[in-house]
Amino acid sequence: MALPTAHNTEKIILGVDPGTQVAGYGVIAVQNGGVMRLLQYGVVQLSKYTTYQLKLQKLHETMIRLIEQHKPDEMAIEDPFFGKNVQSMLKLGRAQGVVMAAALSRNIPIVEYAPRRVKLSVTGNGNASKEQVSQMVSHLLRAELDPQFFDATDALGIAICHHFHANAQPVVSSKKTKKGAWGAFVSENNDRIL
Numbered sequence: 001m002a003l004p005t006a007h008n009t010e011k012i013i014l015g016v017d018p019g020t021q022v023a024g025y026g027v028i029a030v031q032n033g034g035v036m037r038l039l040q041y042g043v044v045q046l047s048k049y050t051t052y053q054l055k056l057q058k059l060h061e062t063m064i065r066l067i068e069q070h071k072p073d074e075m076a077i078e079d080p081f082f083g084k085n086v087q088s089m090l091k092l093g094r095a096q097g098v099v100m101a102a103a104l105s106r107n108i109p110i111v112e113y114a115p116r117r118v119k120l121s122v123t124g125n126g127n128a129s130k131e132q133v134s135q136m137v138s139h140l141l142r143a144e145l146d147p148q149f150f151d152a153t154d155a156l157g158i159a160i161c162h163h164f165h166a167n168a169q170p171v172v173s174s175k176k177t178k179k180g181a182w183g184a185f186v187s188e189n190n191d192r193i194l
Helices: 051-071 085-104 115-123 130-141 148-164 182-188
Strands: 007-019 022-031 034-045 074-078 111-115
Touching: 007 051, 007 148, 022 051, 034 051, 034 115, 034 130, 034 148, 051 085, 074 148, 085 111, 111 115, 111 148, 115 130, 115 148, 130 148, 148 182
Parallel strands: 007 074, 074 111
Antiparallel strands: 007 022, 022 034
16 A cells, blocks of 8 residues: 655665565655654565465565665564474575565665564564554554554564664664674674675
8 A cells, every 4th residue: 555755754664574475564754853654565465376486576576666666775674583394484584585685686774673572662562462563553653554464564563663773772882783784794794704
């Protein structure tokens, strides 16, 4: 669902909740003074594609289209979680990699957030339900969101979490890069780069 573009924006954040069947995305603009505004949100239905390669291609194409349309300054993505099903984790990792590759191909910085951290940042409860996240995202963005798009509201929650953490003062570290960012890894591990 596309909404009017914000003017005089300070930063545009693309939040992504990658998935192997459904991937959610949400784009917010953060204006001067920290006011957030919804630009677009939605889902990519991947279950209808017959091969995994085609699913990854469609996900990549959608991310590139969103990047070209909104020109985000940063991407926030859900951090991989650890589960018992290795095949599911491998497929999710590939989806996350495709999303990240789209951002990296356009030099967009990426920051990852654990699901619990997103829920805690948005709702104040690290164990919040998808319904609670959706309601709080709707409240924070002052927008009526379609409750059927939980993957999209999760993606908006990831973008909001990034905004909240991007504006927080560092507690201990004096480094300019955010913990968990690929840029931080690269700058701290130059000897590991080929």
